[in-house]
Each structure stands twice: as C-alpha cells, then as structure tokens.
Amino acid sequence: MPEIPLFPLNVVLMPGTPLPLHIFEERYKQMVDECLESGGEFGMVLSDDSGTREVGCTASISELVERYDDGRLVILVEGSQRFKLNNILSGGPSGKPYYVGEIEYLQDEEATGDLQALAEENIALLERVVEAATEGSVDIEVEPPYTNLSFGIAGRIEFELDTRQELLEIPTEKGRLERLKELLSEAAERLESTRQATEKAKTNGHLRKDWRPDEQQGGGE
Template sequence: MAFPQLLHSPSSSLTFKPSLNPNSSSSNPNPRHLIKPPPKTLAPFLTHHHHHHRRRRKPNLLRCSASSFSEKHHTGSPQSDDVVELPLFPLPLVLFPGAILPLQIFEFRYRMMMHTLLQTDLRFGVIYSDTATGTAEVGCVGEVVKHERLVDDRFFLICKGQERFRVKKIVRTKPYLVAEVAWLEDRPSGDGGEDLETLASEVETYMKDVIRLSNRLNGKPEKEAQDLRRNLFPTPFSFFVGSTFEGAPREQQALLELEDTATRLKREKETLRNTLNYLSAASAVKDVFPSSS
C-alpha cells in the first residue's frame, strides 16, 4: 500500500528526526561505530520528550511526540466489545494513546477524508504501514484537536492519540480505507501480578540514565532529567515511554499491540537497559579516544 503523501518536499519523502537507527552512522571514521549495539537497543540515543514541552513545532514535521499525556485519558473510553467503523490513515509511524502528532495533508483522498471528519467527530485511525511488513492490525485513534485549512485545500492538523483498536474487517478501500474496528485495552494482571509502580519507577530510572549518557555523547550538559512520569499511572506512562522510541517503529508497534501493562514495561525496561549498556560502551570509547568525538 502506498503511503499517503503528507510532506510537501522536493523528494516527496517522509522524514523522522531524530533517528534511533543504530546503523545510521556517519561516513567519517569513528571508533564509537565499532561498537555493535546488542539486540533490542535504541542506540545511539533515546529521544527525550517532556510531558509539558511547549516549544513551537513546524506544522509540516511528521513526528509523534509525547507532549500531552493525560492521567485519565482512558476515562469514558468505548467498551472493548464495541465494533465501529473508522476511517484509516496508514503511516510509517506509530501513534500512542496520549501522544501528539502534527500532520500536513495534501493528498486528494485524505483531503476528502478531512472534509468528512470536520463534519462528524474528528476521529480517524492511525495505523502503522511499511513496504516490508504491510499494514498492521492494531492502531490508535487520532483525534483532531486543532486544524488549519489553507487556500489550496491542504490541511495542517494537530492530533492527539486516544483509544487503541484492532481492525476486524475492511469495509471499503476507495477513496480511502474504512474498517470495522474493536477497541483494545490492557487486561488486568493475573493473580499475584507484577508491582506496576515498581516497574514504572525502574523504567523511569533507566530513561534518566540513558538521557544523561546520550547528552554526554552529544556534547550536551549531563544534568539529570527531572520527573519524567509527572504522576502518570503505569499504563499511560508505558505508552509515553514507547512514544519516545522514535526511529524504531516496529518495536513501537510491538509495544502498542501488547495488552498487558507489566509486559510492556518489562520490554521497555529491557530495551532501555540494552541501550544504556551500548551508551556506556560508547562513552568508554570516547574517553579512550577523545578526538573521535
């Protein structure tokens, strides 16, 4: 399935920044690039998003940021056994509940979708798609919280992630995808389940360490990151953590599809621990070869 053309650029490409691809090394020789990151690592650095980040972003950047995670974003959400029709927007990115996604829309079929949404409930499904794996079955509702319509009928959108969903059946494919979807929620942990608060705190600690070392490797001040959770409950915090793994959309998709908060936090903890190990090794190489920086 072809990707919607959202960004008007000479290359007509979709770009992500910053990248977390460990293989995207510079062409200049650097001893740090000799260190191969272990599996499930987000090296060379983790993107840090603050919950109340207010820096103005250009509207034509296609990126997902966790700048507005709500403590109660599950309140009043549809029941998991409800089946509804939802227009779908396939994108090479993953939207998480509570995250903010700026989009620019100028492809004709999605301009048509926007005209319909503006007259209804302003909600559509963002679903991950790429040429290698195809279109995922699990996505996240994006609710339009702000929009600007330009004279040439393009749209600038600010969307916020809401409920997750699973595609049950494709209803139609023209002019854009519409599917029957069922809502997806995390299941309660089993008897004697995990201490979610402890897991969330451990994940936050790893995040702080990764941010600190990442800053060091990038020549930034090594000041410790402050409260990353901002009193978020474990489930929305786990979505926030997943949203910071920019540049690793398949890992993000796997996290989005999990239906257990403890399992999601454990997987994020493992990824962050591997990333920290990689950054520690890269930092040691930098200390031995300071000129390589």
C-alpha cells in the same frame, strides 16, 4: 462492529502521545475535514512493505496547525485508544474516497501485582538514556495507576517502527513495562559505552590541562 476512517501510514501512533501530520492527499484532506467538523477520530495503522498491521491506535485531532491555500493541512493529533483492525473497506455505499476500517476496541487485560517498582525502574532507565544521548533530563510524573506510562515513555524514544508496533500490541501495562525495561537497558548501555569511547578518543594524543613537566609516569620514584 464499529467503522472508522482509516489512515494507513508508515508510522506507529501510541495512546496519549502527540504526532504532527502533514495531510496532502485529496482523500485524506476530506477525511480530516470531516473529522474536524464532527469532532470524530480516525484510525492509524502501520503500513509498509510488510503489509498493514492488525493493531492500530485511534487519533484525535488536537489542533489544526495550518491550512494552506492549496488545501494541504498540518494537524496535531494525539493517540487515543488501541484497536484491532478486522476488515478494510473502500468505496461501497458510503462512497468515501478514503479507507474505512471495521474495528474492535482493545482494552488492557487486568493488571496483576504492584507496578510501582517496575514503573520507577523504567523512569530511571529513561533518565540514563536521555542523559547519555543529550545530557538533558526527563520531566515525567510517576503516579499510580500508571495507565499508559509505557506509551508515554516509548513516545520519547526513537525506537524502530517494528519495536514500537510490538509495544502497541502487548495487551497489558505490566507486559509493556517489562519489555520497555529490556529495551531501555540495552539503549542505556549502548549510549553510555559510545559516549565513553567518544570522550576517551578526544583525549588521545593530547596532554591533560593539569599536566606538569615534573610529573612522573607510573607514580614511582
């Protein structure tokens, strides 16, 4: 059973998505330095008041952004591969000050059916969410075989941690895209409704810019 350095944190990392990390604890500074030297990865798992989850994602350090004089580090990592955490080790013969996890890597179950329509629906919904929230647009490629497209989309939305963890644990890309479609539909409708209400509120009690004194109310004569 593989063993990897473990970084429990109140964060959900997803495959293919970037994440900046500020490392200040001595044990994790050592862990990061060892990974930088060896080129190895460490595992990230969501840990909060509800405990440590069983499914996490390995993190590959893509950039050492800054190293401060006191040893603190700012790094940029990218999610690599989902894993199941079977056991957490600390101390022991290795003498490591940080946690080590006994894990098994998770592979997606074989996809069934054509994902193209489902993928395009999710992209369209993401466009709606981004437009309603920021009036911006989305630049994301949609090409077969859509591997980890769900994580790429979810990484652009600030879902609650439990929702992100739910998506991480779904064992198929089709299942993740189906769940994501539900989440994005709800978010788009909520944001669009809020935006319409805000725009309507801005006009209450104010004359339209194109209003003329001779206009008749109701359109009658």
